[in-house]
Amino acid sequence: MVSEEIDLFGNPYVARPTKRGRPPHEVTKKTRNRVSMLVALGWANPRIAAALGVTLPTLHKYYFYELRQREVARDRLEMRRFEIAWELAEQGNVGAFKEVGKLLERNDRMEIERKMGEETKDEGKPQERVGKKVIDRQRAIDADADLMSELEREASHNVGHC
The missing domain is CATH 1.10.12 (Lyase 2-enoyl-coa Hydratase; Chain  A, domain 2)
Known part of the structure; x- marks a missing residue:
């Protein structure tokens, strides 16, 4: 019985590759669950592919269903x-x-x-964003109105004293 060694992250450990290039990707229930979990966490596809050690086309090819469940x-x-x-x-x-x-x-x-x-x-309809100039103009109008009402109060107060 051959015992398979795993690395720190739970992936099979390969001491020295015997062939050139990447080994073919093997889809397991564990990797499918990992992809589903990372999609649920909101990870982007390139980040998921990098975490799994596969290319983006490989991720799309083997995990299309899991990636489609993003919503x-x-x-x-x-x-x-x-x-x-x-x-x-x-x-x-x-x-x-x-x-x-x-x-x-x-x-x-x-x-x-x-x-x-x-x-x-x-x-209702969305509120329009108001710029600084419009706000300043409205403040000036309000200040004028306040000043006029105060002057009118003083004038009516002074009329009563005469």
Whole structure:
């Protein structure tokens, strides 16, 4: 029985290559899970390829399905975390039960933020950005109006004293 040595990162260790060029890439369940995890973490394709030690075309060729799941990968990872924590909590693990509570609170916060984001979009047309000149002009108009109202108050106050 030949025991396969692995390096620090869990990859097969090759003492000295016997052939020129790269060895053919072998797809395993472990590498598929790694790609799915890195996609869920938001890694870019070139970074994932570099981490796996493959070229970008090889990554696209063998992991097309995993890369296509980018939109839902984070949600699936969160779902799996919740599922594992729930299973452990049902077995009586107090730490897992606390983690379920944290995950629930986090989920509730995310839902509230999502709803608030939808409400602000629905409130009407987007506000235009106002430049410094427009702001300064409006401040000057407001200052003039304040000054005029103050002068009118003083004038009416002085009329009463005469």
